[in-house]
Amino acid sequence: MFATYARARWADLMHTDQIVVDRDDGQAIAFLEALTSTHKTMRSSIFRHRFLPLTAPGTGVTHECWAELWLSSRERAGMSMPPKHVVMPAPDTDGAPSTRPLTSNEASQWLRKLLTGCKEVNKERKVSIHSCKATCLSYCAKFGLDAVTRLQLGYHTGGDSGLRMVHTYSRDALAEPLAKLVSVLTDIRLMRFKPDCTRSGRFSAPTDTSVPVVAGPMSRLDREVRAVDKGPGSVVDLVSEKEESECTSAPEVSSSSGESSPEEFQEEQRKLKLFLPPVPPSGYVFWQHSKLKTLHLAPPDYKRVFMCNRSIGQFHVNTNMSIRYDTPVCRLCVSATKGG
Secondary structure (H helix, E strand, C coil), X not given: CHHHHCCCCHHHHHCEEEEXXXXXXXXXXXXXXXXXXXXXXXXXXXXXXXXXXXXXXXXXXXXXCHHHHHHHHHHHCCCCCCCCCCCCEEECCCCCEEEEECCHHHHHHHXXXXXXXXXXXXXXXXXXXXXXXXXXXXHHHHHCCCHHHHHHHCCCCCHHHCHHHHHHCCCCCCHHHHHHHHHHHHHHHCCCECXXXXXXXXXXXXXXXXXXXXXXXXXXXXXXXXXXXXXXXXXXXXXXXXXXXXXXXXXXXXXXXXXXXXXXXXXXXXXXXXCCCCCCCCCCEEEEECCCCCEXXXXXXXXXXXXXXXXXXXXXXXXXXXXXXXXXXXXXXXXXXXXX
């Protein structure tokens, strides 16, 4: 249970040095946090010489607090908290907890035995101890949480995610992702979100009207839809009020088939905010770098140097160019053509 709700790798959880119990004002367990110094991201500069906090909400997809049950079960089994005993110790010959942790392979067999009754691998349904890490992350993906939130919930720190700077300047970087995870688990408990259903049936309205609706993908969609109920056969208007006001305030387009003057055409372009591709000034032509796509300026008879004094290289072409509205133009070339 701890590995599932903490989205933890089994090896990281087995290296836990300390477990922190975070209780709310009513003394109910809000979060369980396992501090581990040996983990997959230990070589990252963010977590170097620091503990990785594997944090799990105290209440999961059922109304019972699994964390309280887990702690009381450990106590009845005679298991102490880390570091004396690991999170999941292997039993000795007498069935008592030993100091050795269950290996990933042993834990996978044990999990398959609990779920399917057989510890052997089923090729059609591959279940391993890594399924514990994937479960809540899968819930969040189906619920519609953004990728950055899911990366943080999975304890990914760097790469192209941009999370290195976020974690560097945050004192509690997991606060927002954990709040979103709690919201997902709450919606599962209240049967508002059903992750095992297909896409068409995952979200449903709560049967208890006294329960507040948690802001999720469906509630945001509802705010965009304005339904007009006029009894049987009523028409549902799917246009939001914002879109409707924009449509009613838009100027009418003339249906005249006559041609407009160049000045009128330019004025219409300005009003419509059209972005046109760049055009070379009179007496100059464009050259484009075939890889960088940057445009340079030169007189038509120049074959060796641009106006910015850069040499015309093998990657520069003046035919079959790809020029769009956002194609960059060399500022030095433009400045030189203006005499500046």
